[in-house]
Amino acid sequence: MAEEECELNEKQKRExxxxxxxxxxxxxxxxxxxxxxxxxxxxxxxxxxxxxAFPLYNKSHLIFLELPNRSGDVLVxxxxxxxxxxxLDPRTAxxxxxxxxxxxxxxxxxxxxxxxxSPYIEEFRCALDAEMLKYVAEAYPKGICSVYCVDGKDVExxxxxxxxxxxxxxAKNSPQNFCNGSWRSVxxxxxxxDVQMLEVRGKLQVGAHYYEEGNVQLDAxxxxxxxxxxxxxDDCAISIANIIRHHEAEYxxxxxxSYSNLPxxxxxxxxRKLPVTRTQFPWxxxxxxxxxxxxxxxxxxxx
Amino acid sequence: xxxAMGLMRRIHPKQSETALSALLSLLPHHSSDLLSQVDQPxxxxxxxxxxxxxxxxxxxxxxxxxxxxxxxxxxxxxxxxLYPSSELRKLEVEANEVFSIYRDQYYEGxxxxxxxxxxxxxxxxxxxxxxxxxxxxxxxxxxHLQEGAWDAIHVIEVGPEEESIAHYCLxxxxxxSLTTNDESSGTFSLSGSIRRQMNMDLSVADGHLCNMGRMIxxxxxKLRNSLDxxxxxxxxxxxxxxxxxxxxxxxxxxADMP
Numbered sequence: 001m002a003e004e005e006c007e008l009n010e011k012q013k014r015e016x017x018x019x020x021x022x023x024x025x026x027x028x029x030x031x032x033x034x035x036x037x038x039x040x041x042x043x044x045x046x047x048x049x050x051x052x053a054f055p056l057y058n059k060s061h062l063i064f065l066e067l068p069n070r071s072g073d074v075l076v077x078x079x080x081x082x083x084x085x086x087x088l089d090p091r092t093a094x095x096x097x098x099x100x101x102x103x104x105x106x107x108x109x110x111x112x113x114x115x116x117x118s119p120y121i122e123e124f125r126c127a128l129d130a131e132m133l134k135y136v137a138e139a140y141p142k143g144i145c146s147v148y149c150v151d152g153k154d155v156e157x158x159x160x161x162x163x164x165x166x167x168x169x170x171a172k173n174s175p176q177n178f179c180n181g182s183w184r185s186v187x188x189x190x191x192x193x194d195v196q197m198l199e200v201r202g203k204l205q206v207g208a209h210y211y212e213e214g215n216v217q218l219d220a221x222x223x224x225x226x227x228x229x230x231x232x233x234d235d236c237a238i239s240i241a242n243i244i245r246h247h248e249a250e251y252x253x254x255x256x257x258s259y260s261n262l263p264x265x266x267x268x269x270x271x272r273k274l275p276v277t278r279t280q281f282p283w284x285x286x287x288x289x290x291x292x293x294x295x296x297x298x299x300x301x302x303x
Numbered sequence: 304x305x306x307a308m309g310l311m312r313r314i315h316p317k318q319s320e321t322a323l324s325a326l327l328s329l330l331p332h333h334s335s336d337l338l339s340q341v342d343q344p345x346x347x348x349x350x351x352x353x354x355x356x357x358x359x360x361x362x363x364x365x366x367x368x369x370x371x372x373x374x375x376x377x378x379x380x381x382x383x384x385l386y387p388s389s390e391l392r393k394l395e396v397e398a399n400e401v402f403s404i405y406r407d408q409y410y411e412g413x414x415x416x417x418x419x420x421x422x423x424x425x426x427x428x429x430x431x432x433x434x435x436x437x438x439x440x441x442x443x444x445x446x447h448l449q450e451g452a453w454d455a456i457h458v459i460e461v462g463p464e465e466e467s468i469a470h471y472c473l474x475x476x477x478x479x480s481l482t483t484n485d486e487s488s489g490t491f492s493l494s495g496s497i498r499r500q501m502n503m504d505l506s507v508a509d510g511h512l513c514n515m516g517r518m519i520x521x522x523x524x525k526l527r528n529s530l531d532x533x534x535x536x537x538x539x540x541x542x543x544x545x546x547x548x549x550x551x552x553x554x555x556x557x558a559d560m561p
Binding site for chain 2: 008012013016019020023024025028031032034035036038039040139140141143170171172179180181182183204206208209210211213214215216217218219220221222223248249251252253254255256257258259261262263265266267268269270271272273274275276277280281283284
């Protein structure tokens with residue numbers, strides 16, 4: 001950064017503001033926004049930055065917003081985005097209008113036919129959606145999921161490939177306990193008619209932030225692949241749900257294993273709990289120091 | 304300023320350098336406050352005379368030069384620079400040697416530096432620093448970490464001796480990050496920073512170095528445990544809250560849902 005005392009221009013300030021917003025931990029963008037406005041002290045620049053940053057943040061964090069009339073939740077993702085503020089919920093066939101900066105759903109309307117998938121595709125999508133609802137209800141205390149068609153939504157019948165995506169988003173915000181976390185799963189399923197196979201690719205992302213008198217963050221990511229045969233919609237749905245269930249459970253186990261390796265294995269590469277001698281360092285024994293120094297010099301350890 | 308600190312507490316520890324840069328450019332009038340209150344990963348220079356590296360911090364800086372604890376010289380060279388008194392320098396030299404061995408015992412590598420200077424209250428201040436790269440390409444002995452960094456800053460204010468007792472006030476900051484990466488479990492990354500204080504009144508019979516060393520060792524142990532069990536533990540708890548392990552889920556999926 002330049003050393004001069006000159007004021008930053010508006011564009012620079014806006015970029016900085018955007019950076020802070022985009023890099024907010026899950027569930028904390030509103031807090032960051034508040035502090036940022038205070039530091040920035042320039043509403044115009046803040047509003048410009050917010051209008052650019054919030055949509056990106058919301059889609060990448062797979063946030064979910066309550067639909068009015070308690071019809072459920074709508075996910076905000078790049079997969080179901082119709083216009084910049086309009087997001088489709090295929091389960092209810094509703095389109096929600098969203099205020100990105102306030103992170104609320106401001107309006108809702110029924111989806112037009114051309115916005116929904118064809119009946120053929122809808123059979124697959126709906127069956128999978130039903131299975132995913134079951135899975136998410138059993139695996140996640142509070143998880144939201146949806147299934148979208150991202151390719152081939154107008155396919156009328158057998159003979160073409162198409163692609164569905166399953167999105168699972170779970171978040172827990174406990175600011176009173178200084179702890180927030182999020183789990184995001186995105187599963188792309190390519191229905192390959194030509195080879196009668198389904199190719200499944202999963203991307204899992206988990207984050208947690210604990211900040212009581214400190215600041216510690218977890219970021220974990222994983223990608224996996226699987227495949228199964230092309231069957232009738234209900235059978236496909238069950239196979240896919242089983243694949244997802246299996247991989248996600250396995251991933252959770254490996255996360256737990258990573259954590260249990262910490263104290264004695266991984267952390268040791270940073271700092272041991274105790275020296276090899278298994279005793280604390282003998283600060284008072286200077287003779288030992290000279291001896292140790294000589295030994296170290298002899299062994300060429302001292303660098 | 305409070306808002307700025309609020310931002311620093313939320314932004315990912317790995318991005319703290321970028322965040323601090325940004326804040327310094329937005330709030331140039333608060334730069335000295337920001338620089339002293341925000342923890343940053345430690346930088347290192349090489350002392351060409353001794354061939355050894357030393358850590359840079361506010362406590363060995365004068366203008367844009369940094370003093371090496373090995374040769375006691377500033378790089379780049381500086382005229383009329385600040386130096387500790389010859390007596391304090393003796394203690395500083397011994398501290399660097401002893402701390403280097405301590406570092407090797409616990410960190411199996413890494414770089415350490417100790418700086419001391421007189422303060423206005425007839426006591427002195429000592430700063431003990433450690434920087435360790437624990438990645439498998441660095442000095443991670445066991446090769447677990449794709450990326451790993453530990454930066455420790457211990458600042459001890461030592462009060463004047465009164466009836467063979469001195470008051471020690473230790474403020475310790477640890478910044479660490481670790482990342483493991485493999486085929487089956489993907490990328491797993493934890494990073495964080497914490498700061499704590501410890502005050503003690505100790506007899507000077509064993510000498511200042513001994514007292515300071517023991518405090519630092521105790522503090523580092525406590526912080527390592529705290530990071531591991533409390534802090535990382537809380538993130539693990541969060542993950543298990545988001546998606547409990549399968550043993551916890553008692554209901555099995557059944558085909559006959561309404």
